[in-house]
Amino acid sequence: MVITIVSITDRKDRRIIKSQEAIKSAFIKLMNEKPFDTITMQDISDHANVGRRTIYHHYSDKFDLLDKLIEEHIDELRRLCKEASDLDFIESNVLWFDYFEVHYSFFSAMLLSKGAPFFRNRFLALVIEELEDEVNVTEGKNKGLTKEVILTFFGTAIVGIVESYFTNGLPRQPHIVAEQVGILLERNL
Secondary structure: OOOOOOOHHHHHHHHHHHHHHHHHHHHHHHHHHOOHHHOOHHHHHHHHOOOHHHHHHHOOOHHHHHHHHHHHHHHHHHHHHHHOOOOOHHHHHHHHHHHHHHOHHHHHHHHHOOOHHHHHHHHHHHHHHHHHHHOOOOOHHHOOOOHHHHHHHHHHHHHHHHHHHHHOOOOOOHHHHHHHHHHHHHHHO
16 A cells, blocks of 8 residues: 655645636736726736735735746747747747747737737847857858847748737638748748
């Protein structure tokens, strides 16, 4: 007979994770419903069904919560890039768009709210960082061009496509958009 001992720490860790997930979900839901500036900690507390003290235990304020949420998703996109390092642009874009679909609520909140410029800047920096090794200005079709201009051009284009996908509902399925963005990158980088 095997007896499994569940420590108080294990239960606490699960409760902490559950509370944090409830807080993040409530915050994202609220950001999809109303402007960031009007969201209060009490709103988050009510929607997450946790005490305000619990929220303050994990986050100093709503700006800290927003920052940590953004960082969590940027880190995950960065991890997906590492995972896709052996894939071509098309396959790696499909991974990203699959992630966007799974986390549609977060990305639509970020791109449709006042948090958008802050998120957009962090997202653009990630895209440029990930494209940097792909740009060759010493030979081929980009010979003689400025690397920073190329990176800004394609980074802004990719971010713009993602924004359009969430704000305007691009008319195609995510995989089709991902494939077409991949084809454009392969043709030009």
